[in-house]
Amino acid sequence: MSNSEYVKHADDGNFNSMVLKAEKPSLVDFWAPWCGPCRAIGPILEDVATQYEGKVNVVKVNVDDNPATASRYGVRSIPTLLLIHGGKVQETQIGLLSKQQLTTMIERHVTSM
Numbered sequence: 827m828s829n830s831e832y833v834k835h836a837d838d839g840n841f842n843s844m845v846l847k848a849e850k851p852s853l854v855d856f857w858a859p860w861c862g863p864c865r866a867i868g869p870i871l872e873d874v875a876t877q878y879e880g881k882v883n884v885v886k887v888n889v890d891d892n893p894a895t896a897s898r899y900g901v902r903s904i905p906t907l908l909l910i911h912g913g914k915v916q917e918t919q920i921g922l923l924s925k926q927q928l929t930t931m932i933e934r935h936v937t938s939m
Contacts, residue, residue: 832875834885838894845885851911851935852883853928856901858890863922864905870925874932881936909935 836844836854845852855871857864875884889896889904899908899915909917909931916935919927 832879832884833872834883836885836887836892836895838892841887841892841895845883845910846913848883850881850883851909851916851932852885853932854908854910855884855886856889856896856899856906856908857886857904858888861904867905867922870923870928873925874928877929878932878936882932907931911935 834844845854853871853874855864855867857867859865871884871886875882878884887895889901899906903920905920905922907919907923907928908915917931919931923931
């Protein structure tokens with residue numbers, strides 16, 4: 827599994843500074859290594875991160891290692907994707923999404939900023 831230079835990893839300690847205080851919108855992927863759909867969406871997120879470099883932060887949060895952040899956002903199923911901007915959740919999607927679904931979700935928010 828390659829690790830894109832554009833996909834960041836946040837944890838309970840740095841989530842506020844990386845996501846909530848970020849100037850740009852953040853697409854946050856709550857995932858776990860044992861989750862098949864989470865692994866399947868990984869390469870799609872890398873493509874999206876590359877496509878929206880400079881416009882959107884793509885951030886992954888491992889729910890096993892960071893239960894406080896996952897709990898704070900009520901994550902019960904994974905993958906859960908949140909689009910956060912200005913410290914607030916703008917949109918939530920649960921489950922495996924296609925690249926088209928992800929880019930549509932991002933475009934709804936990026937074009938309005």
